[in-house]
Amino acid sequence: MAKIHFLDLTFAELREILLSWGEPKFRAGQVWRWVYHNQIFDPAEMSNLPKELRQRLAQEFQFSLLRPLERIASQDGLTEKVLFETEDAQTVEAVLMRYRERNSVCISSQIGCPIGCPFCATGQSGFVRNLSAGEIAAQVLYFSQILRGERKRVTHVVLMGMGEPLLNFDAVWQAILSLNDPRGFGLGARHFTISTAGVIPGIERLAGEDLEVGLAVSLHAPDDALRDVLVPINKRYPLKDLMTAVRAYIERRGRRVTFEYALIAGVNDAEAQAQQTADLLRGLLCHVNLIPLNPTAGSSWRPSPVEKVRKFQEILEENGVRTTVRLRRGIDIQAGCGQLRHKHLLKEN
Numbered sequence: 251m252a253k254i255h256f257l258d259l260t261f262a263e264l265r266e267i268l269l270s271w272g273e274p275k276f277r278a279g280q281v282w283r284w285v286y287h288n289q290i291f292d293p294a295e296m297s298n299l300p301k302e303l304r305q306r307l308a309q310e311f312q313f314s315l316l317r318p319l320e321r322i323a324s325q326d327g328l329t330e331k332v333l334f335e336t337e338d339a340q341t342v343e344a345v346l347m348r349y350r351e352r353n354s355v356c357i358s359s360q361i362g363c364p365i366g367c368p369f370c371a372t373g374q375s376g377f378v379r380n381l382s383a384g385e386i387a388a389q390v391l392y393f394s395q396i397l398r399g400e401r402k403r404v405t406h407v408v409l410m411g412m413g414e415p416l417l418n419f420d421a422v423w424q425a426i427l428s429l430n431d432p433r434g435f436g437l438g439a440r441h442f443t444i445s446t447a448g449v450i451p452g453i454e455r456l457a458g459e460d461l462e463v464g465l466a467v468s469l470h471a472p473d474d475a476l477r478d479v480l481v482p483i484n485k486r487y488p489l490k491d492l493m494t495a496v497r498a499y500i501e502r503r504g505r506r507v508t509f510e511y512a513l514i515a516g517v518n519d520a521e522a523q524a525q526q527t528a529d530l531l532r533g534l535l536c537h538v539n540l541i542p543l544n545p546t547a548g549s550s551w552r553p554s555p556v557e558k559v560r561k562f563q564e565i566l567e568e569n570g571v572r573t574t575v576r577l578r579r580g581i582d583i584q585a586g587c588g589q590l591r592h593k594h595l596l597k598e599n
């Protein structure tokens with residue numbers, strides 16, 4: 251019989267199992283704490299548990315889901331990217347970014363992505379499958395273990411790696427609940443950010459959830475004709491409907507939404523497009539991240555030159571739309587979405 255993956259269990263499920271083994275009620279909390287708080291994945295080391303229970307845990311559960319295949323650091327050592335191998339020999343990547351007091355982990359929600367944005371390495375590689383809740387949480391715990399050695403903690407988790415989180419809502423949400431649970435990892439809801447290409451039903455569901463996590467929407471174009479090309483799910487969820495959903499989200503939550511806009515030379519960086527973007531977002535409780543495109547092997551598109559980026563930003567700001575220009579950190583380690591896996595796949599073929 252296949253073993254149960256510990257990280258795929260909710261706290262309630264763990265409690266049920268341990269009760270069915272005849273363990274006292276408080277056991278679930280102890281075991282949960284070992285894994286999520288201490289990041290101990292070997293039951294033999296769970297020193298406050300009875301020996302028989304440690305043995306049974308080892309027999310019936312599997313604690314490691316992802317095997318790190320490749321780990322590379324940026325030149326300044328602050329950004330690290332890891333390529334993991336899953337049990338079915340797929341690969342998935344995650345990035346740790348240390349920045350002053352912040353230690354952000356950027357994680358994946360799917361292997362590949364069905365949306366297929368042409369500028370994105372993940373989109374170019376097609377879709378394989380959803381990650382399980384455990385596989386999503388495991389990426390965070392892996393980096394947490396590394397940071398522990400530096401007496402640091404993961405302070406932010408962003409779902410901006412491979413895949414579209416809102417197309418794998420249940421697993422993503424379960425992972426967030428597990429990591430948020432104060433009995434273990436205890437990372438505050440506001441320290442999670444979900445980035446979406448604009449999956450409206452997911453945005454609506456997020457608006458109604460008890461936990462309030464951050465929302466980022468990948469805009470990339472101010473009109474449907476161009477957005478249909480850059481973010482193909484726009485054909486299903488066009489801009490007008492998307493903006494209605496985002497507006498409803500902001501109203502319900504009273505919380506600022508982030509828009510991501512990757513600036514691609516000669517494609518979406520014209521002054522007229524900046525003006526259109528400003529018209530679309532004016533008056534909205536939002537912030538725009540302008541990100542010069544990270545070039546990928548599968549596309550000839552290039553990042554906008556600095557002057558264009560500045561001009562685009564200036565136009566938004568003049569219209570009262572707040573912006574930040576984000577330089578992709580760790581470009582020297584292919585820290586862009588899906589790029590390390592892409593390189594790995596090329597090596598294999």
Ligand code: SAH
Nearest residue numbers: 370410413414445446447468510512543544
């Ligand atoms: N699927 C989700 C989350 C993962 S992608 C989404 O699209 O929002 C995370 C962010 O990286 C998105 O804003 C995406 O548009 C952006 N991105 C992907 N490839 C990029 C590239 N080559 N250069 C710049 N940004 C990129």
Ligand code: SF4
Nearest residue numbers: 363367370373413447
């Ligand atoms: Fe998927 Fe996001 Fe990449 Fe688009 S940008 S292909 S939605 S991961």
